[in-house]
Amino acid sequence: MEQHGYPITEDFFLPHPDKFAEAGETSCPHFPLEIYPKLIVDVINDWALGLQLPVDFIGASMIPVLASCIGNYYRVSPKAGYVAPLIFYLCLVGHPGQAKTPVINHVLKPLDNSHSRCYANVSKT
Numbered sequence: 001m002e003q004h005g006y007p008i009t010e011d012f013f014l015p016h017p018d019k020f021a022e023a024g025e026t027s028c029p030h031f032p033l034e035i036y037p038k039l040i041v042d043v044i045n046d047w048a049l050g051l052q053l054p055v056d057f058i059g060a061s062m063i064p065v066l067a068s069c070i071g072n073y074y075r076v077s078p079k080a081g082y083v084a085p086l087i088f089y090l091c092l093v094g095h096p097g098q099a100k101t102p103v104i105n106h107v108l109k110p111l112d113n114s115h116s117r118c119y120a121n122v123s124k125t
Contacts, residue, residue: 031056040066047106053099057092061107064088069111 033041033055040062048055067086075083092100 031059033059036062051099051103051106053103057094057100057103058107060092061090061104064090065107065111 031054033044036044036059044055044058044062047053047058051058067088070086072085075085077083090104092103094100
């Protein structure tokens with residue numbers, strides 16, 4: 001099976017959490033950094049190392065930020081006749097003090113800086 005030029009195989013989908021319990025595993029699979037280009041993976045790894053945080057927090061936080069950069073320019077069509085914009089919601093789950101909010105703020109900072117520069121340029125005119 002193929003969708004949008006990408007092969008869809010059985011191992012494409014994550015197994016149901018009950019499958020981990022049956023196999024005696026106690027943790028979920030690693031965050032799939034391979035969804036990103038190498039440049040983004042390098043940024044995620046650098047930030048994770050520098051901030052001493054799991055790559056999961058940074059990698060997951062980048063999904064809605066990158067989707068917002070794309071805006072309405074691209075849309076997805078998961079099935080024939082249905083087209084949707086790239087809208088993602090994010091919920092980081094962790095204990096209090098695990099730096100969930102600082103990670104999101106750190107990932108949003110380049111976008112915020114870009115918006116500030118654009119706003120300053122528009123305000124000058």
